[in-house]
Amino acid sequence: MKVVTRVSEALQIPRKKPITGARAIAEAVKLADVDVIAAYPIRPYTGIMNALAEMIANGEFMAEIIVADSEHSQFEIAKHASAVGARTFVGSSGVGLAYATEAIIVTAMDQLPVVAIAGCRALDDPGNFGMEWNDVLLFRDSGWLISWAKDPQEALDMTLVAYRVAEDRRVMLPHFIAVDGATITHIAAPVDVPSKKDVTEFLPLYRPPYPLDPAYGPVTKAQHIAPSLIGPEQRKHVDVAMKRAREVIVEAWKDYANYVGREYSPFIEAFHMDDAEVALVTMGAYTINALHAVEKARKDGVKAGLIRLRYFRPFPFWELRKVLSSVEGVGVLDFSYSFGSPDSGGVLFNEVRAAMYENPKPALDFLFLGGREPKPDDFVRALKILYEYVRTGKTPGNKRVFWLTLRGEDV
Amino acid sequence: MLKEGSSGLSYLEDLVWVVIHGRGVWHTGPASLIARTLAMAGMLAGRESYYYMRYDDSPERVNIPMMFYVVMGSPKVGVLLPEEVEPVGKLFSAVIVMDSVLLLKETSQRATLLDGVKNGAVIVVNTGLAPSQVAALLRKYQLSRSWSGKLVTVSASRYHNNIAFGLMGALLKAWNIVSLDHVLNALEVLNIDEGARRVVASAYRDALVTEVRLDVEEVRREREKIEIPEFRAGPWDIETYRKYQKALSRARSYEDRIRIMPRWEAIAPGLIEFGPRPGEKNLGFKTEFARIEAPIVDKAKCVDCKLCSYYCPDGAIDFKSIEVDYEYCKGCGICARVCPAKAIRMVSELERVEGLEDPELRKLSLAVREYGY
Numbered sequence: 028m029k030v031v032t033r034v035s036e037a038l039q040i041p042r043k044k045p046i047t048g049a050r051a052i053a054e055a056v057k058l059a060d061v062d063v064i065a066a067y068p069i070r071p072y073t074g075i076m077n078a079l080a081e082m083i084a085n086g087e088f089m090a091e092i093i094v095a096d097s098e099h100s101q102f103e104i105a106k107h108a109s110a111v112g113a114r115t116f117v118g119s120s121g122v123g124l125a126y127a128t129e130a131i132i133v134t135a136m137d138q139l140p141v142v143a144i145a146g147c148r149a150l151d152d153p154g155n156f157g158m159e160w161n162d163v164l165l166f167r168d169s170g171w172l173i174s175w176a177k178d179p180q181e182a183l184d185m186t187l188v189a190y191r192v193a194e195d196r197r198v199m200l201p202h203f204i205a206v207d208g209a210t211i212t213h214i215a216a217p218v219d220v221p222s223k224k225d226v227t228e229f230l231p232l233y234r235p236p237y238p239l240d241p242a243y244g245p246v247t248k249a250q251h252i253a254p255s256l257i258g259p260e261q262r263k264h265v266d267v268a269m270k271r272a273r274e275v276i277v278e279a280w281k282d283y284a285n286y287v288g289r290e291y292s293p294f295i296e297a298f299h300m301d302d303a304e305v306a307l308v309t310m311g312a313y314t315i316n317a318l319h320a321v322e323k324a325r326k327d328g329v330k331a332g333l334i335r336l337r338y339f340r341p342f343p344f345w346e347l348r349k350v351l352s353s354v355e356g357v358g359v360l361d362f363s364y365s366f367g368s369p370d371s372g373g374v375l376f377n378e379v380r381a382a383m384y385e386n387p388k389p390a391l392d393f394l395f396l397g398g399r400e401p402k403p404d405d406f407v408r409a410l411k412i413l414y415e416y417v418r419t420g421k422t423p424g425n426k427r428v429f430w431l432t433l434r435g436e437d438v
Numbered sequence: 439m440l441k442e443g444s445s446g447l448s449y450l451e452d453l454v455w456v457v458i459h460g461r462g463v464w465h466t467g468p469a470s471l472i473a474r475t476l477a478m479a480g481m482l483a484g485r486e487s488y489y490y491m492r493y494d495d496s497p498e499r500v501n502i503p504m505m506f507y508v509v510m511g512s513p514k515v516g517v518l519l520p521e522e523v524e525p526v527g528k529l530f531s532a533v534i535v536m537d538s539v540l541l542l543k544e545t546s547q548r549a550t551l552l553d554g555v556k557n558g559a560v561i562v563v564n565t566g567l568a569p570s571q572v573a574a575l576l577r578k579y580q581l582s583r584s585w586s587g588k589l590v591t592v593s594a595s596r597y598h599n600n601i602a603f604g605l606m607g608a609l610l611k612a613w614n615i616v617s618l619d620h621v622l623n624a625l626e627v628l629n630i631d632e633g634a635r636r637v638v639a640s641a642y643r644d645a646l647v648t649e650v651r652l653d654v655e656e657v658r659r660e661r662e663k664i665e666i667p668e669f670r671a672g673p674w675d676i677e678t679y680r681k682y683q684k685a686l687s688r689a690r691s692y693e694d695r696i697r698i699m700p701r702w703e704a705i706a707p708g709l710i711e712f713g714p715r716p717g718e719k720n721l722g723f724k725t726e727f728a729r730i731e732a733p734i735v736d737k738a739k740c741v742d743c744k745l746c747s748y749y750c751p752d753g754a755i756d757f758k759s760i761e762v763d764y765e766y767c768k769g770c771g772i773c774a775r776v777c778p779a780k781a782i783r784m785v786s787e788l789e790r791v792e793g794l795e796d797p798e799l800r801k802l803s804l805a806v807r808e809y810g811y
Contacts, residue, residue: 041481041482044627044628045477045478045481045487045488045489213490213491214490215473215474215488215490216488217481217487217488434700434701435702435703436671436701436703
C-alpha cells in the first residue's frame, strides 16, 4: 500500500466542495457577518441553524443566536433586532411560516431588511415533508422580496445578494430566499464558497438609516396608524421600494459577478429559448430535471425551451413577456395551487398568465402537488401535452390544468 | 415526435452511483461521513460529485432504513430521487450495507439491496460473518435476478467507533472509481483528523474481497401477485377503502405498495383513517422493517401478568396467548424491560431468523440499550 500523501502534494484541490444547501446558506450567513440569528427548528431550517450554531461555537464568527419558543417569536426577534439596527437572519418553512405570519407582515410594513430562508414545504397537518411552494406564496402580497434558488451554490449566492438588495437605501425591504425543501437543502452538491475579502467588498457593513439607539437620538418605530392620518401613504412607501428593487437587483447581481466572478442573469434564466416554439416555465430545484426533458424533446425534433424565474417578487413580468413573445405555447411546471382560482390553476400559472395579458399565449398548467416528487418522465409528458395543444389546439379532456402526479381521475 | 419514457434520459446511466444502506439515527452520522468523503474524493478525482439521503417515504426515526446516494459524473445532474432510480435498473456500482440485519429482507419499503445494482459492482457489508454466509443471505433474501460481482466484508467497529472509516477502506479495496489516495486526501481537505486516515488505510489492508456469482435459478423468489381492488366511480364508500387497505397490507415491496395505493376517490374526505376493529390487525401500518432486535418470550418463565401486552406500543403482543406478532413488532424492547419475570429477551433479528451471531450487531444493540430506541 502506498504511503499516505499530503494534500499539498496532491496535484490540485478543486475550489468546490460538496456541501448541502443548508450548509451553503450557513456559509453565506457567516460571510455576511450577520449580527443576530433567530432560530427555531423545523426541517429544513434545522440544518441551517445547526450549522450556524456549530460555526459560532467553533469561534468561526460572532453572532447572537437566539433560540425562540416558536416561529412567531423567532420572526419577532429578527424583526426587532433589525429595527435596532442589526443585520439579521431567520428562516422557517411550511406551517412554521404560517404561524409567524403576523411578524412577517409587520417586518415588511416597517421596511426592516431582514433576510429569511423559506424552505418550501407542504402546508399540512403534521407529517407532510414534501416540497410545495404554497408556504412561501402565502407571503406573495406582503411586501417581501422573494427569490427562488436552483441549487446549493445559488442558494449561497442569493443569500449574499439578498442582504445587498434588502439593505439598499432605495429598497429597505425584507427578503425571502425560497429554497425547495429537501431538494436543495438536503442535497450536497459542489459549492464554491467565495472568499471573505470579496464578500466584504461586495457587501459592506450594514449601516441602518435610523438605528433604535439613544446614541443616535430618540426614534420611534412602528407607530400606531390611524387610517385617516396615515394609511395609503405607508403602503405607497413599500410599493415604491418594491418597484425600485428591480434596478437594485440588476445592479447587485452585476456587482456580485464583478467581485465573486459568478454571473447570473438577474431575473430569469432561459434555456434553448432562441428558436423555441413551446416553453416550459418553472422555478427552483427541478429546473435541471426539466432541462433534461427539454433536451430530450429537442433530440426528438420538438423545439422546446425552458425558463426559470429567479425572482417571484418583484415578478419579472417585463422580462418574461419579452422572452415569451416568440413562442406558440407555454407550460407552467407548478408546485403551487390556489383552490378556486381562475381556471383552478396554480399560483405561478395565474401570475404568468397575468404577465402575458397584453400578448396572450396558449398556456397550460402542470401541477405537482402534495409534496409528491415528479419523475423526469412527468416533465416529458408535460411537454408532449403542450406540443399537441400547440399543434392541434386540443388537450386530453380539453383541460388547461393537469395534476400530473395524481392517482385517480383528474377531473 | 415526442416519446414518453425515461429511457431517453441517458444521463442517469452515465453517472457513477454509490448507495449506502443504513438505519435512521444510528447510521446517519457515519453514512453521511462516507457520502461526504466519497463525494470530495470524487471531486479530487476530477468528477463533479454530489450526495443526498433518503428515508423512503417515512419520516426520520430511529432504526428506519435509510439510504445515502453518492453520484459522480456530469456537472449537469439534476435532482434525482429514488423513484427515478428504479426504472433505470442497472445503476449502482457500489453498495455499502451498514448492518447485517439489512441483508434479511427488503431493506426498505422501496427495493431489495440488489435492485439496481450493476453486474461487477462491489457490495461492502459491515459484519463479522464469513463472506460465504453473507453471500448465502444475499441469495436467499435479496436476489431477484442473477448477479455477479465483488463482495467485501469488514468488521468496521474493530477499527474505530465510527464505522465509516472501516467501511470506506473496505470499499476501496475492490472499487476503483476513486483511489485510496483520493479518499485520504479528501479526509484531509474535510479536516477529518489524522487517526481517521490511518484507520481507513488499515481497513483497506485487511478487508476480504470475494468474487461472488449468485444465480437466480438456484433460488427463485416468487413475488406474491396482489390484485388492485376494483374501483367503482361514485360517492366514496368505506368498503372500497377497506379493500385497498387489505391489499396494501399484503404488499412486500415499495413497488407493490405504490401500485396499490388508492386513487383519490377511494380515500375518505378529510383523510380519516379507520382504525382496526377490535381483534383485527392495523392493516397497512406494519412496523417490522424497523426491527433490529426481536423479543423472544420464554413461556416457562411467563407469569401471565399481561404487562408486555399492555405496554406494547404497536399492539403486537396478543393479550390472551402472549404471542408476538412479528409483522407488527418494531423491536423497541419495551416488553422485555417491563417484564417482571424476565421472561422476554431481545435477540438480534439475524439470530432469530437465521440462527447466526454477528459481533457487529452486538455492538449496535449495545448502543440501542445505552441510548434507547
